[in-house]
Amino acid sequence: MRLRINKSLSEGELVKACKRLDKGAQEHLFSKYAPVMLGICRRYTGNIHDAEDVMIGGFMKVFDKIDQYQGAGSFEGWIKRIMINDSLGFLRKNKSMYLEVDIEKANERPDLNKLDAALDMEDLLSIISELPPGYRLIFNLYAIEGYSHKEIGVKLGITESTSKSQLSRARVILKKKLLDAEKMLEGKITSHEDK
Amino acid sequence: MKTNKLDDLFKKKLQAYEVQPSDHAVERMMGKLQQRHRYIWIQRLMVAAGLLLLGAGTIWLADVFVKTEADKIVVVGSEKIMNQPIENEVLRSEMQSFEENAVLRSGEKETASSSAIAKSTIVTDDSDLGKLPVNINRPDMENEAKVKDVKRSEEQVEGYLQERKEEQQMPVLVSEPVIASRTVPEVESSAEDMQTSIVEEDEVVPIKIVYKKTNDSQDIEPIKKNGLFKKGYKKIAAVVDRMNIKDGAKDRLRKTRDDLVAMNPVKIFSKEEN
Numbered sequence: 512m513r514l515r516i517n518k519s520l521s522e523g524e525l526v527k528a529c530k531r532l533d534k535g536a537q538e539h540l541f542s543k544y545a546p547v548m549l550g551i552c553r554r555y556t557g558n559i560h561d562a563e564d565v566m567i568g569g570f571m572k573v574f575d576k577i578d579q580y581q582g583a584g585s586f587e588g589w590i591k592r593i594m595i596n597d598s599l600g601f602l603r604k605n606k607s608m609y610l611e612v613d614i615e616k617a618n619e620r621p622d623l624n625k626l627d628a629a630l631d632m633e634d635l636l637s638i639i640s641e642l643p644p645g646y647r648l649i650f651n652l653y654a655i656e657g658y659s660h661k662e663i664g665v666k667l668g669i670t671e672s673t674s675k676s677q678l679s680r681a682r683v684i685l686k687k688k689l690l691d692a693e694k695m696l697e698g699k700i701t702s703h704e705d706k
Numbered sequence: 707m708k709t710n711k712l713d714d715l716f717k718k719k720l721q722a723y724e725v726q727p728s729d730h731a732v733e734r735m736m737g738k739l740q741q742r743h744r745y746i747w748i749q750r751l752m753v754a755a756g757l758l759l760l761g762a763g764t765i766w767l768a769d770v771f772v773k774t775e776a777d778k779i780v781v782v783g784s785e786k787i788m789n790q791p792i793e794n795e796v797l798r799s800e801m802q803s804f805e806e807n808a809v810l811r812s813g814e815k816e817t818a819s820s821s822a823i824a825k826s827t828i829v830t831d832d833s834d835l836g837k838l839p840v841n842i843n844r845p846d847m848e849n850e851a852k853v854k855d856v857k858r859s860e861e862q863v864e865g866y867l868q869e870r871k872e873e874q875q876m877p878v879l880v881s882e883p884v885i886a887s888r889t890v891p892e893v894e895s896s897a898e899d900m901q902t903s904i905v906e907e908d909e910v911v912p913i914k915i916v917y918k919k920t921n922d923s924q925d926i927e928p929i930k931k932n933g934l935f936k937k938g939y940k941k942i943a944a945v946v947d948r949m950n951i952k953d954g955a956k957d958r959l960r961k962t963r964d965d966l967v968a969m970n971p972v973k974i975f976s977k978e979e980n
Contacts (some may be wrong), residue, residue, distance in 0.1 A: 534743055541735055546724035553725055563731040571738055623711050629717075635719045654713035655720055682712055689712070 522586050531579050541570055544587065548594045554651050557600035561605075569597040595656065599667065602644050604652040621689040629696050638688045646681035653678050800962040 520528065520539060528536030548569060552562035573590055580589050639647055648667070652658040653674070658666070661673040667674070727735075 532743070532746060534739060537739055538736065541732075541739075545727045545732075545735075549725045549727050549731075550720075550723035554720060554723065559725065559728075562725070563727060563734075566727065567731065567735050567738065570735060571742070574739070598794070623715050627715055630719075632719050632723055635716055636723065639716065639720070650716075654710070655717050682710070685712060687715075 523582075526577065526580065526582075526586055529574065537574055540573075544590055545570070547587070548590060551591060551594050552598050554636065554639060555595065555648060556601060557644070557647060559664055561601065565597050565601050566594065569594045570598065594663065595652075599648065602648055619690055621693050623685060623689075625696075626689055626693060630692065634692070638685060638692070641688065644683055646677055646684065649674055649677040650681040650685070796966075800959075800966075803958070803962075 525536055525540055525543075531542055544565065549559075549562055549566045552565040552569070553559055556562045569590075573595055576593075580586065599603065639650065641656055642650065648665060652663050652666070653660070660671040660678075663669070663674045665672045
């Protein structure tokens, strides 16, 4: 099913129409913000199926609580917060979030500039998805969404130090995975040159 | 906040990450929206039905209370009122039967007392209320009285009576009693009034009754019906008690009177009206 996007409505008009329970406006709102919100849910949940479930639940919550949006701040930001909170709720219910994993620190450092050029969005997403849920959650909140450790602690009900240690461990895992990816790329390049 | 190159790499690439939802996800979303709208409509319909019931209940209750109030009517004056047409078939037939028995036998002379009695029966006034039997167990009559819309003028009535007198016929007992020309909106009469008002038997008292409506918005139809009953009953009661008629006819009239009370004419007339 393809969604028809009516671009004639501004964001304010769209919100007003949704507050009036206009079904067309609700479909329009969904079609406009679904790709971004699904991307967010995908980052947190680690797979697309769970992400879709969380996104649908999040949009239903958006339509239920749209009267609470008073126009302070961006509407997209308001929907994003709902999606992130729903993703956290999903992870709390379904995953053991704060597993301590023994990690050996890597002595080498990956060449991030080289990797930036070589890895695309999907590669990075798959690397993040391999992180344990707790690490992934804190890395997403801190590194991508820009929350502070204090905010993360309040949001997740953990201490700041727990948040910091989880982030540190997440970074170690990511470095190792990036080094692996770098080696793989180098191996591909070498075999290509040998040919 | 201290920036980290690793964090920046992921942030730069993933912050704008978008995924198009699958068709299945879109269908599920639309299905949920449809379900939600259906639920909202059911809620709205239930609210509307509730309001409708509330409104109907309010109207019904208001109707009940208005009718109760309408039963309370007050006589603030008096006016000469003539007999009114009797619409009820049972009552009419009984009255006709009464007339046949009451007509003087051929060869008999009309006496002064019979003439007076006859006069007193054709001219009805509020004093007749006092002549109703005291032992009537009809509490619903206390606040109920009805006067039919008057169809003939007083002059017409007087002329009519004069003609009848001249023809040396029973001047007062007509098959279709007439009524003075006037529209009477509402009347209140109580049992107390009925029992305290006394008038001489052969005295014709031209009196004036002014009727006052106690509530303009109320329907006076039920009161009129009861008034009709009262007038018919009054007529029979007066005749039975005063006229020198045959014993058999007298008993029959008394029976008719009692039957009338037992019939609950308020209900009968309401039924006929419907």
